[in-house]
Amino acid sequence: MKFAGWGDPGKRFSLEGKPNLWSFIESVTGVADSTPTPPVDFDSITLSEPRIEETFLLALTKQLRHDQIASDRTTRLLHCYGKSYRDLLRAIAGKVERAPDLVLFPESQEEVVTIVTAAAASNVKLIPFGGGTNIVGGVEVTPTTRSTVATVSLRRMNRVLRIDESSLVATIEAGALGPELESDLNAAGYTLGHFPDSFEFSTLGGWLATRSAGMQSDRWGKIEDMVVSLTMVSPTGTLRTPRVPKTATGPDLNQVIVGSEGILGIITEATMRIHPLEGSEYRSLLVPDFASGVALIRRCLREDCLPSTMRLSCPEETQLGIAMKPRPSPGKAILQRLGKTWLRATKGIQMEKACAIIVGFEGSRKRIAEQRKRVLALTREHRGVDLGTSAGDRWFAGKYDYPYLRDTMMERGGMVDVTETSALWSEVLPLYESMKRTLHDQLREGDFPGYVGCHLSHSYASGACLYFTFAARREPGNELNQYLAVKRAAVETLLASGAALSHHHAIGYEHLPWIESAIGETGVRALKGLKEALDPDDLCNPGKLIPGRESSLDHFWPDPSSSATPDQEP
C-alpha cells in the first residue's frame, strides 16, 4: 500500500481517454486541472523513537521469530494510519504524531494468544491491523496513548483452512485479503460473494470488525449475515462461537464480535457461508429521476426479484459517470445526441435529472435471463430504459478505481470524502433531499456548487443505504476545520432524521463524538460492559468505538499545539 494514497504503489487513476472528466470536476468543485503537488517525501518524515516495553519484547522474542517483530521506521509508518481523508491529509503533509512502537506478524492462532498474553502482562496496547483501508480512524494510535503500542498485522494469517462443501461453509483466517481468499475459494468452485470497494486491499477480519458491505450484499447480505462462527482472542480468554447455523443460547455472540472494531480482542478466524461460483451480467438502466429509481428498486423488492446489485446514482453522480466516458467517434456522437432527444421526447427523461442504475445479475444463463426479463419489465413500467451491458461492464471494470481518483483530486488541491447511512424507506427520499441540501450549503463557494454525489447502494425490505460523496476545493491551512464543518453538518442531518450513524464504515475514532447520539447512553453502557468483561485493562484498540470521559466534538481532533489532551480511556 502507498503511505500517502490508496492502494497499489504502481497505480494511479488514469485520466487518459476521459477527455471530459476534469472539466466536469472543475466546473462543480473549482479543483483545477493543475500540476499535482506530490506528498512530502516519505524519507523526510520524522518519527519519534519507539517506546518499547522490554518485558513485552522479551516475552515475544522467546516465541516469535525475528522477522515477526518489527520496530523499523518504514514498517511503523506503514501501519500508523488508515485511508480516511484526515489520514491522507496527515500522510501527504508527512505529519505523524504517534505511530505504533512495534508491528507484529503472528502466523497462527497460538501466536496471537502469545501476543495478547504478553501484552496483558506488560500493559501493552494492541491494535489489530488487516489491510489498513479503514476510513474512520480505526487503526491509528490515539494521541493520548502513553503505553507501548503494538500493531498486530494479521496479514500472515491468510489461509482458507477448511471448506465444508456439504454445509457450504469455509473456515478462513482473518488476515486473508479479498483476492487471496477468493482465489482459494474459486479454485474449489466457490465464492464468499463479498466485494466491498476496498476488496483488493482489505481483509476478512477487517470486514468483520467493521460490519462491511459489498457490491452483492443485496443478495448475500452484509458480512455479518454470512458468519457462522468466529474466533476472537481477548485478554481474558479466547471466544469461539458455536459452529452451527442458528442458536437460542442467549445474545448472539457472533453479532457481539462482528462490529467490535478490535476493542474486545483480535478476530483470528471465521467460518463463513460460501456459494457455488456463478456467471454474472452487469447492465445499466436510466430512470427519469431519483424518486423513480427508488420506486423501481422497491418494486423489485416487493416482486421478489431484486438483483444481486442494484445501485442507483443521483443526477450528479450520473453526470460524473457520463463525464468518465471516452470521446465518442463522430458517428457515435451523433447517435448519442439522437438518443438523448429520443429519451426526452418519448420517455420524458431529461439528462440533467436522469439517474443511472447499475444492475448485476448472478446465476446460470437461464436464471440471469429470467431475472433480466422481470427487472427490465418493471423498469419500463417505471419509465426507465435499459442502456445495455456496455456501461455496466465499464462500471464493473473500474469499480475499485474511485479511491485512486480521490488521490488525484487531493494532489490538485481537492477535499474529497464520503459519508454513508441507512434509513427506513419512509425516510429515504426526505433524507436524500436534506443531505444534498446540507452538503451543498457547506460546499458552495462562489461559482462552484461543490460536488455532492449520492448513490443508493444497498436495499432491504425495510429501507436502504445512502452513500454520499462530496468534494470541493481545499482551504490551505484550514483543511481539518473545513472538513470537520462539512462532516459535522452531514452527521447531524442524518442523525436528526433517525438514520444510522454508519451503515458499513463503522465508528473507529472519527465517528466517536456521535456514537452516544446514535445508540443512546444505555447502548454505550452495554458496550462498556462487554469491554470491561473481555478487556478490563483496555489493551485492545484503546480510544475507539467507546467514548472516553471526554468525547465531545471539541476533543475530537485536538489542536496539536494545545497542552490539554483529551482522555481516551473508556
Place this chain on the structure above:
Amino acid sequence: MKFAGWGDPGKRFSLEGKPNLWSFIESVTGVADSTPTPPVDFDSITLSEPRIEETFLLALTKQLRHDQIASDRTTRLLHCYGKSYRDLLRAIAGKVERAPDLVLFPESQEEVVTIVTAAAASNVKLIPFGGGTNIVGGVEVTPTTRSTVATVSLRRMNRVLRIDESSLVATIEAGALGPELESDLNAAGYTLGHFPDSFEFSTLGGWLATRSAGMQSDRWGKIEDMVVSLTMVSPTGTLRTPRVPKTATGPDLNQVIVGSEGILGIITEATMRIHPLEGSEYRSLLVPDFASGVALIRRCLREDCLPSTMRLSCPEETQLGIAMKPRPSPGKAILQRLGKTWLRATKGIQMEKACAIIVGFEGSRKRIAEQRKRVLALTREHRGVDLGTSAGDRWFAGKYDYPYLRDTMMERGGMVDVTETSALWSEVLPLYESMKRTLHDQLREGDFPGYVGCHLSHSYASGACLYFTFAARREPGNELNQYLAVKRAAVETLLASGAALSHHHAIGYEHLPWIESAIGETGVRALKGLKEALDPDDLCNPGKLIPGRESSLDHFWPDPSSSATPDQEP
C-alpha cells in the same frame, strides 16, 4: 391458560375419530389407554404468604391502579411456572415451593419504567412474563431467591402501535399474543409471518427474549431476523436501538437484546418487519427414508426454491401421523392398501422407513403454482411422491394441538418432552442417528422401545434444526431423575457433536448446566459483562441464562429436602 396443562382451559386433545392413535402410542411407550389421573385440585395447593417489600409496594401504589397489582393466590399460582415437563410434573402434583410475591400489569412503557425504578430502589427481583409458555424454566422463581419477587406481566401491553406501510415495518408492544398482533396486522393487509407451536398463547416479547422460530421461518427467518428496533427497560436505563435497516455502529444491540431472556431488562416494544398477506397451500410428500428427505431439502435450498415450510418427519413421527388418521371407509381402506403396494413396487418406498414431509407454499396463486411445480419435480427426482393437500391440510389444522396430547399422555402416566438443536449439514445425519440411538437407549423398557420422533423443522444454507420428541412410561416417585437422565444423555450427545444447545427454546433455568459447554467460558464472561453493565444488582430474572457460582448438574434440580441450597447469583 390451564395451571397444570397446556392452553385453553376448555380444550383437550380429541381422541375421537383417531381409532389407531392410542394403540400406536401404547405399543411403543407402554402408556396405556387408562382412565386419566387428574391433576391435584387447584384449590388444595398450598402457597406460602407473599413476602412483600413495603417501600416497593408503596412506590407502586402511587403510580399504578389497584387492579394492576396482584398478590392473590390464584394470580401468583398462574404465574409461577412455564410449561416444561418439569413444570407440569410439579403443577400436576400441586407442588409450589416458591411463587412470585406480586404480579404486576403495566399498561405502558412509562409504567414499566416506574416498576423497574421502584424495584431498583428496593432490591425487588423482576421476572418478565408474556404468555407463560416457556419450556426451559424461564419464568419461575429460582428456589434460592430470598428477596421479594414481582412477576411483570406484559399482557396489557398488546397493541400494534404503528404500521409504516412504505417501510413494511410495524411497531408492536411486547405483550401482544400471536393472534392479537396477527389480527391487527391482518386488518391492515399484513402479517408478521411468525407462527411458533405456542403461537396461540405466547407473546412477541417472549418470542424475542428466547429467539423463537416459527412454522414459516424458512422464508421469513427466526424472530431475530425480523427485528428492526427494540426497546428494553433496564435498571440502569432504557435501551432503544436505532430504527434503521442495518448499521455499522459497533456490536448489534438488537442481537444482544434478542435472546437475553429477561436478564438484562424488560423488552417493552419492537419494530418488526411485516409482509403483505398472501395465500398459502400445504401439501404432504412421502420419501423413502430420512436421508432422501434431507437430500431433497438441500436440493431445494441449492436450487433456490425452498418453500416457506418444509418439515421432514422421521419414520416414527410419520407413523404417529398415520396413526392419527380417521378410520377409512372400507373402499378407501382398499385403495390405501393398493397405494402402499404401488409405493413399494414402483417407488421402492417401504412404509416402515418412509418419511413424510409437510411443505407450505405462500404467495399469489401463480407463485404457488410455480413453486409447487419446481418442488414436486425435485421430489420425483429424489424418489418421493406427492400425497396432495389433504394430509397437509390436516397437519395445518392440528398444528397447535400437540401440547394438548402431551397433557393426555401425562394424565395416563406418560413422560413426554422435546429437545431441539441445530447443526451444519455435514453433521445432520450423524447427529440424527446418534440422538435416536441415545434416546432409545434411555427409554427402552422391556417390550417397549419408547417413542423417539424427530423432525427437521427449519433449514438454512449451512444446516438445519432437528427437533426430537420422546416419550415413555413415567416412573412414579422417580419422575425427575428419570427425566433428567434422558435429557442429560440427549444434551451431552448433541454437544459432543458440536450442535447447538438450543435452536429456539432458549436456556432459562433448565439448560443452565450446559450453557458454558455451549458458548465457552469467555462467552459466559461476555454475558456477565452485559449483565453487570445493565443490571448490576441482578434484579432482572435472576438465576436464568447465566450460570451462578454453583451451576453443576448436581445443583440443577436440587433435592427439596436437602438443606444445602445452590447459589444462583450470577
